[in-house]
Structure formats: structure tokens, C-alpha cells
Amino acid sequence: xxxxxxxxxxxxxxxxxxxxxxxxxxxxxxxxxxxxxxxxxxxxxxxxxxxxxxxxxxxxxxxxxxxxxxxxxxxxxxxxxxxxxxxxxxxxxxxxxxxxxxxxxxxxxxxxxxxxxxxxxxxxxxxxxxxxxxxxxxxxxxxxxxxxxxxxxxxxxxxxxxxxxxxxxxxxxxxxxxxxxxxxxxxxxxxxxxxxxxxxxxxxxxxxxxxxxxxxxxxxxxxxxxxxxxxxxxxxxxxxxxxxxxxxxxxxxxxxxxxxxxxxxxxxxxxxxxxxxxxxxxxxxxxxxxxxxxxxxx
Amino acid sequence: xxxxxxxxxxxxxxxxxxxxxxxxxxxxxxxxxxxxxxxxxxxxxxxxxxxxxxxxxxxxxxxxxxxxxxxxxxxxxxxxxxxxxxxxxxxxxxxxxxxxxxxxxxxxxxxxxxxxxxxxxxxxxxxxxxxxxxxxxxxxxxxxxxxxxxxxxxxxxxxxxxxxxxxxxxxxxxxxxxxxxxxxxxxxxxxxxxxxxxxxxxxxxxxxxxxxxxxxxxxxxxxxxxxxxxxxxxxxxxxxxxxxxxxxxxx
Numbered sequence: 001x002x003x004x005x006x007x008x009x010x011x012x013x014x015x016x017x018x019x020x021x022x023x024x025x026x027x028x029x030x031x032x033x034x035x036x037x038x039x040x041x042x043x044x045x046x047x048x049x050x051x052x053x054x055x056x057x058x059x060x061x062x063x064x065x066x067x068x069x070x071x072x073x074x075x076x077x078x079x080x081x082x083x084x085x086x087x088x089x090x091x092x093x094x095x096x097x098x099x100x101x102x103x104x105x106x107x108x109x110x111x112x113x114x115x116x117x118x119x120x121x122x123x124x125x126x127x128x129x130x131x132x133x134x135x136x137x138x139x140x141x142x143x144x145x146x147x148x149x150x151x152x153x154x155x156x157x158x159x160x161x162x163x164x165x166x167x168x169x170x171x172x173x174x175x176x177x178x179x180x181x182x183x184x185x186x187x188x189x190x191x192x193x194x195x196x197x198x199x200x201x202x203x204x205x206x207x208x209x210x211x212x213x214x215x216x217x218x219x220x221x222x223x224x225x226x227x228x229x230x231x232x233x234x235x236x237x238x239x240x241x242x243x244x245x246x247x248x249x250x251x252x253x254x255x256x257x258x259x260x261x262x263x264x265x266x267x268x269x270x271x272x273x274x275x276x277x278x279x280x281x282x283x284x285x286x287x288x289x290x291x292x293x294x295x296x297x298x
Numbered sequence: 299x300x301x302x303x304x305x306x307x308x309x310x311x312x313x314x315x316x317x318x319x320x321x322x323x324x325x326x327x328x329x330x331x332x333x334x335x336x337x338x339x340x341x342x343x344x345x346x347x348x349x350x351x352x353x354x355x356x357x358x359x360x361x362x363x364x365x366x367x368x369x370x371x372x373x374x375x376x377x378x379x380x381x382x383x384x385x386x387x388x389x390x391x392x393x394x395x396x397x398x399x400x401x402x403x404x405x406x407x408x409x410x411x412x413x414x415x416x417x418x419x420x421x422x423x424x425x426x427x428x429x430x431x432x433x434x435x436x437x438x439x440x441x442x443x444x445x446x447x448x449x450x451x452x453x454x455x456x457x458x459x460x461x462x463x464x465x466x467x468x469x470x471x472x473x474x475x476x477x478x479x480x481x482x483x484x485x486x487x488x489x490x491x492x493x494x495x496x497x498x499x500x501x502x503x504x505x506x507x508x509x510x511x512x513x514x515x516x517x518x519x520x521x522x523x524x525x526x527x528x529x530x531x532x533x534x535x536x537x538x539x540x541x542x543x544x545x546x547x548x549x
Contacts, residue, residue, distance in 0.1 A: 051390055055548055073392035081390055087383035091312050103304025104391035146387060 002065030004029045004154050004185035005050065010059035012045055012209075019045040021209035022059070027187060027202075029064075029153070032180045034196035034217075035189045036291060037206035043189045044084060046206070047158050051081045063154055077105060080147030084158040084189075086139050088131040094118070094142055095127040098149055105150035117145045120175050137168045144172065148179075155179060156187045161195065173199060197221075197287040205294055213294045220290050226257040228266070231279035238273035241266060252281070301393035302401050309405030313371055320371070320409060325416045328363045332356065332421065335481055346483060346514045353427050354508075357435075358480035360417040361507045364439055365500065368410030368446035369453070369471050372402040376454025377463050380547075389548060395541035399451065399534070406447030407440065414439060428511055434519055435510025441526045442503040446471075448533045455546050474500045484516050499529045 005027040012020040020042045027033045035043045048054035050061055052068055052075070061068045066075035089097060095114065102110035118124045121141040126134060134142065140160065147155060157176065161169045177199065180186045190196055196203060196217075203220055205213040213220065229252040230237075237245060237253050244255040244266070257263060270277060313320040336352040346354055379385035388398065421427070429435065449471075457463040478500035484492050495501050496517075506522035509515035515522070541547070 053386060053389055053548060055544060073394070076390060076392040083383075083386055085383050087386060089379075089384045089387070090382065091315050092308075096311075100304055100308050101387060101391070103307075104301050104388065104393050106300040106392070108300060 001029060002062075003027060004031065004064060005187065006060075006062045006065075007046075007050070008060045010046070010049055010061055011057045012042075012049060012054060013057055018209040020049060020056070023206075023209070023211055025204060025211060025214070027185060029185055030180070030183055031202055032177075032186045032200045033188065034200035034203045035187060035206060036193065036196060036203060037189075038295065040208075041206040042209040043206055044158055045209075047081065047156055047187075047189070050156065051079060052076060077150060078152055079154045079156060080150065080152035082143050082147045082155070082157045082160050084162065086136060086143070088134075088139055088142065090130070090132045093128050093130050094123060094134070094145075097131060097142060098145055101146045102149045107150060110149060113151065114145075114149065117148050121145055122171065137164055140164055140168070141172075144175075153183070154185045154187070158189050159191065160188070161190060161192060169195075193287040193291055203287075205291065207295060212297075217287070221285050221287065226260065226285065227254055227283055228257050228263060229254050229279075229281040229283065230270070230277055232270070233276045233278050236275065238269055238275060240269050240273075252279075299397075301391065302397035305388065305393060305398065305401035306405055309371070309375060309401060310408055312375060313405070313409050320367070321412055321416065324363050324367050324413050325420065328359050328413075328417050329420060332359055332417075339481075346512055349512055349514070350425075352425050354483075354512075355481065356417065356421050356425060356427055357508045357511045358504050360414045361439065361442060361504050362475045362478075362480045363417055364410040364414035365442050365446045365475055365503065366471065367413045368406040368443040369450040369467070371406040371409040372447050372450030373454040373457070373463055373466070374450075375402070375405075376451060377457050377460065380454070380458075381460070385547065396538065399448070399538055399541055402451050403444055403447035403534075406450055407443035410443035410446065411439060428513075430513040431510045433510070435507055437523070438503055438507040438510065438526065441523075441530055442507070445499075445503070445526070445530050445533055448530070448537045451537050452533070452540060455540055458546070474498055477501075478504045479516065480504055499525060502526050 003026045005025070007023055007025040010020055010023045011018070023046065035046065037043050045054060049056050050063060050068060052072055055069070063075045064078040066078060068075045092100065095118075098114045098117070099110070102114065115124070118127055121144060123138065123141050123145065126138060131139065131142065144157075144160065155176070160172060164172070173195065176186055188196065188200060200217055202216050203213070204211050227246065229249065231252050235251070241255065246254045246256050248254070255266065267277070332352070332355060335355055339351055376385070379388070418427070453463055453466040457466060477495065478498050479495065484495045484501065487495065502517070502522035502525040505515045505517055506519050506526065509519040509522070
């Protein structure tokens with residue numbers, strides 16, 4: 001089975017800036033995948049290379065086995081892209097926009113599917129409203145609908161929840177999750193790392209056009225620095241534990257743990273020093289911490 | 299072909315939805331030209347022997363309106379799509395660059411011909427204009443609208459701001475149309491300016507178009523047809539190359 005997305009040594013430069021620097025990446029069919037990185041990391045450029053909005057300087061990119069340059073018609077039919085910017089055509093209504101988009105993909109009668117998408121995205125009542133008259137959130141929903149009109153097996157969402165209210169965000173993720181469950185491959189970029197953590201099974205982190213981390217969400221969380229927080233009486237950390245101290249935090253000593261098995265020797269030192277533990281917390285590592293750690297390492 | 303027909307239909311709908319601005323406004327300005335020039339020059343000028351000035355002027359004005367509106371259609375549509383960003387919906391689709399070219403050119407042609415026909419429709423009741431060779435008139439109107447539709451694509455791709463497009467329109471298209479013999483026969487010009495006029499491709503469009511009405515022209519209609527066809531081929535090839543390269547579109 002072809003991977004949904006295959007990127008081999010893709011490079012793109014803008015002047016002296018390496019927006020995408022020899023990236024290799026493979027995303028399997030049916031995955032829910034996140035592309036994370038700070039602003040300017042190259043996420044949108046990589047998406048533009050995949051969708052044909054930008055041409056690579058070198059390298060090969062394919063979608064569902066179709067080369068995005070040589071077999072651009074098949075490749076573009078296989079992907080739906082929700083762009084980051086709120087772009088719209090001010091001359092047309094919502095349903096006209098979706099009919100036009102269907103026509104671009106060679107679909108003649110798409111009324112039933114358009115109706116279904118509009119219903120899922122809670123846009124049915126706005127079908128005959130001009131795009132100019134829609135709120136930002138509604139326009140964002142239309143962008144999602146436009147990306148889905150041709151029923152693509154791969155859906156790329158470039159920061160779809162930027163500036164979107166909580167209600168729409170939740171409705172959108174519910175819909176996207178159902179699309180993933182029905183077999184669509186989802187690639188997502190977002191600055192809301194909690195969204196990526198809860199939705200995506202695999203994550204790539206980009207920095208300065210390079211992939212600096214690529215693993216399952218579970219492994220990335222597991223591999224992050226573990227910590228333990230102690231509240232002590234008397235409030236003095238024994239000398240032997242000072243090398244593990246990360247910082248003090250509202251009455252707690254926060255210590256670094258390489259492995260969970262390091263915990264018992266620490267407790268032993270505390271007992272031997274006559275220091276009582278009145279509270280102990282093992283904080284759960286979240287993706288934000290992992291992200292910050294990986295970005296600061298590079 | 300569905301991609302082409304959808305884009306063509308969308309482009310026609312786009313100008314039709316704002317017909318007040320894209321069809322009626324150019325018709326009004328053309329009528330004002332007609333009123334003023336026919337009033338000022340009507341009694342003093344006889345461009346072709348035996349042809350009243352007003353009759354001479356109308357086909358020229360119709361062709362000028364046709365050319366300017368064909369250019370305006372593709373150029374304004376492209377720059378608006380680029381500036382608002384909605385061009386990406388087309389660029390993300392599998393529509394090929396020859397289909398994009400054809401759709402924009404034909405939609406521009408439709409708008410140009412509607413405005414051109416509108417000029418005749420309004421003047422029909424007041425002025426008697428012969429139509430000796432309608433096929434010549436039709437041929438030149440189609441070729442003219444295709445050339446300007448394609449030129450509009452080039453301008454729309456090249457321009458990054460509305461004022462750049464306005465410069466293209468005001469410093470290239472407008473002088474070329476005004477100095478192409480819309481308001482006069484080039485035989486009334488001194489020899490030097492006659493020679494200069496022969497370098498203006500718009501002159502051949504207007505002259506050939508007028509031949510379709512009066513059976514008289516400044517140069518042979520066959521030569522005009524040759525020059526105009528050559529221009530269309532050159533502009534089309536350049537536009538297709540530009541679209542294929544993705545210049546200022548896929549970057």
C-alpha cells in the first residue's frame with residue numbers, strides 16, 4: 001500500500017533562507033499526523049510543496065503514490081487543503097463557491113455531498129449567503145467544506161483553529177476525527193499543542209526547515225524529562241540531592257528524574273537525612289514541555 | 299474539460315454579477331465619447347469618402363470598448379484573486395494551465411463582445427451604419443477580444459498591486475487604443491505618424507473591424523488579419539508559458 005504522503009529530500013529556498021531543508025517524511029494511510037514547529041519553521045511551505053502551491057527546488061513529493069509535479073492532476077485530486085489564511089471569493093454565495101470548487105475537480109453533480117458537508121459543518125442555513133456576509137468562524141468552516149468537496153483521501157489542515165472560538169474548535173475536531181475514523185489521512189499543523197497531543201498519533205517537529213523530532217505522540221511524551229515534586233519538613237533538601245534540583249515552586253522542591261527507578265534512592269536519602277515528605281507529586285509531561293525542550297535543544 | 303467550463307462559467311458570472319460596473323459603466327463612457335466627438339467633429343471631418351463621421355466613429359468606439367473591457371476582465375479578476383488570496387482554490391485544483399488560459403480568455407471575450415454589441419444596440423436607432431462584410435467584423439472582434447483577454451492575464455499575473463495594473467492600463471493599453479485610429483483615419487496624419495501608427499497592433503484591429511462595416515480600410519484587411527493573427531499567437535504563447543512556469547502564482 002502506498003503511503004498517503006511521501007517526501008524525499010525536499011528542499012525549498014527563498015533567497016538565503018532554507019524554508020524546507022532536505023526533508024524526508026512518510027505518512028501512512030489513515031494516520032492522524034501533526035506537523036509542529038515555531039513560526040517560520042517551514043510547516044506551511046512544506047504543505048504548499050505538497051499541494052502544488054509552491055514548486056520544490058529539489059526532491060520528490062507524492063500523495064497516495066502520485067508525484068505532485070508529474071502527476072499533478074491525480075495528486076491534487078487526492079488531497080484537500082484547508083489554508084491558514086481566511087481567504088474567500090466575495091462574488092459568490094456559499095453553495096456557489098462549493099459548486100465551483102467541485103467543478104474544478106471535474107465533478108458534475110455534487111449537490112448531495114455538498115448538502116451533507118454543509119450539514120456536518122452547521123452551514124446549511126448559510127448556503128445562499130454571500131461569502132462577504134459570513135463571520136470569521138463561518139468562513140473558516142467554508143474553507144473546510146471547500147477542501148472536502150472532492151472527497152479527498154488525504155486532508156491537510158494548516159492551523160484550522162487559529163482565532164476560532166471554543167465551540168467551533170470542538171465541532172471541527174469532532175468532524176475531523178470522524179473523517180479520520182472513516183479512513184481519511186489527516187495532517188494537521190497547529191500552535192495549540194494540546195490539540196495535537198489529544199488528536200494525533202504521530203508528530204513531526206520542524207525547526208528552520210528541518211525535522212528535529214519524529215515519533216509517535218506516546219514516545220515523545222515518554223522521552224521527555226521526568227520530574228518529581230517534594231514538599232519537605234524541615235524544608236531543606238539534603239546535600240546529596242542538590243544535583244537533581246531543577247527549581248523551587250510554591251513550597252515544593254522540583255527534582256529531575258532520569259528514570260522512575262531513581263525515585264526510591266531519593267526517598268532513601270530523605271529518610272536517612274531525617275527529612276519527612278509531606279507531599280509528593282509526579283507531574284504528567286505534556287507536549288508543550290516536550291516541544292519547548294526539543295526546540296531549545298536544537 | 300469540466301474544470302475549464304466551470305472556470306469559464308465562474309468568470310462570466312463574476313462580471314455579470316456586477317454588470318452595472320462591468321457592462322453599463324463602459325457603455326455610458328463610450329456613449330459620452332460618441333456624443334462629444336460627433337458634436338465637435340461631425341461637421342468638419344470626413345474620414346472615409348461618403349461616410350459620415352458619426353458612422354465612421356461608432357465601429358471604432360465599439361472596438362475600443364471591446365478591447366478595453368476584454369483586458370479589464372481577465373486582469374482585474376486575476377489581481378483580485380491574487381490580492382484576496384482566493385486564487386489558491388484554482389491553484390489547488392487539477393485544472394491545467396491551458397484550461398485556465400482558455401477560460402479567462404473566453405470569459406474576457408464574452409464581456410468585450412457584450413459591451414461592443416451594446417454600443418451598436420444603443421446607436422442603432424440614431425445612426426445608419428452599413429454592415430458590408432459581417433464575417434470580417436466578427437473575425438476581428440473575436441481576435442481583438444482574445445488578444446486583450448490574454449494580455450489581461452499577463453498584466454494580472456505580473457501586477458502585485460492595483461496601481462501596477464492601473465499603470466499597465468493607463469500607460470500601455472489606453473494610449474495604444476486611443477492612437478489606433480478610433481477617432482480618425484490614419485491617412486489624415488502626417489507621414490511620420492502614419493508610419494508610427496503602423497507599428498501599433500491595435501490599429502490593425504480597428505481598421506480590419508471597420509472594413510467589415512464600410513468595405514473601406516486604411517490597409518488591406520488581409521494584411522491586418524495577418525498582423526493580428528501573429529499578435530494573437532505571440533501573446534497566447536507567452537501567456538501559456540507564463541502560466542506553465544507558475545511565475546508569481548506558484549511561489
